[in-house]
Amino acid sequence: MSSMPGELPIPEMAAVDLGAVLSALADPHRRAVVLELVDGDGAERACSSFPLPIAKSTRTHHWRVLREAGLVRQRDAGNGTFVRLRRDEFEAKFPGLLDVVAGISTAGISTARSAPVR
């Protein structure tokens, strides 16, 4: 558990369980968020910048799930909170997973797909 100033506690990557990760990614809201982060530039993003159609207490819940599943790092800046994917760490422990899920989720949304969903 790291605990920097403003950084919310997150599990060490070694303690993260694949089952928890897959559960986290199974939810459409959370997957949508992770998707945006994956094909973002890796920079920090305001939590409020994700257009989730749910109550704010529910959003808090989802951020906690993503944090505890080892997917994101979250920083509390007083007036707002910010998230960052744990890209490299995550990739080291679960190689290929983010790319594959992102690829699958993106397929069918692409403007020029090679093989239509049918």
Added chain:
Amino acid sequence: MSSMPGELPIPEMAAVDLGAVLSALADPHRRAVVLELVDGDGAERACSSFPLPIAKSTRTHHWRVLREAGLVRQRDAGNGTFVRLRRDEFEAKFPGLLDVVAGISTAGISTARSAPVR
């Protein structure tokens, strides 16, 4: 929904949802089963041949989940049931997913790993 003699009904691949797949793979028992199927030779396997430490009614439940998530095809042979991974179909719709999950799950169990879990 296909329905051959003895074949239990399964969803068409097009109707399978990634969320359902990830949920299915999130459970340790089910993931263990899928793992065995992935690094098997693709042949049919008796459902009774998986050493799951759970009641048989619970096993029935898990097989249903795997079936409905589009991961396996199940055949009822009167005295016993058999499963087969929907390998190619699944690979076509969710490219790389099975291999990545299998790879991750296998890492740390391998006899000669390149990078210890640490």
Added chain:
DNA sequence: CCGGAGGTTCGAAGGTTCTCGTACCTCGTC
């Protein structure tokens, strides 16, 4: 200093999941 935007915590409702035992079915074997 007051209001609003952004968040957290708490408690509760509603649904789903995992688990099991019991009852029942279907074969193959003795």
Added chain:
DNA sequence: GACGAGGTACGAGAACCTTCGAACCTCCGG
């Protein structure tokens, strides 16, 4: 024909998940 192995269907319990509203906190801007 009776028995056991392998399964399914059903019902029930415990745990968990997602969702929300209400109450509260913390900043920044006017």
